Amino acid sequence: MSQKKVALACTVCGSRNYTVAANPQRTDRLEVNKYCKRCNKHTLHSETR
Numbered sequence: 001m002s003q004k005k006v007a008l009a010c011t012v013c014g015s016r017n018y019t020v021a022a023n024p025q026r027t028d029r030l031e032v033n034k035y036c037k038r039c040n041k042h043t044l045h046s047e048t049r
Contacts, residue, residue, distance in 0.1 A: 008045040010036040016047060 008018040008030070015038045020030070030047040 006033075007048045008032065008034065009048045010034075010039060011044045011046055012036065013038050013043075016048065020049075 003021040004024075005019045006022045007016040008020060009016045013036065015036065017036055017038075018034060032045050033042050034042070034045040036043045038044070
């Protein structure tokens, strides 16, 4: 069984930098502080669908 993957996009510039495995029991969107190589700093990344 393969897991569904979702992309994490930077909220500042919009680039999709990371992919993570989706948890089907989670109802809200994932938001994590990650490093954005386009912005060259740590920014908030949110789950895209």
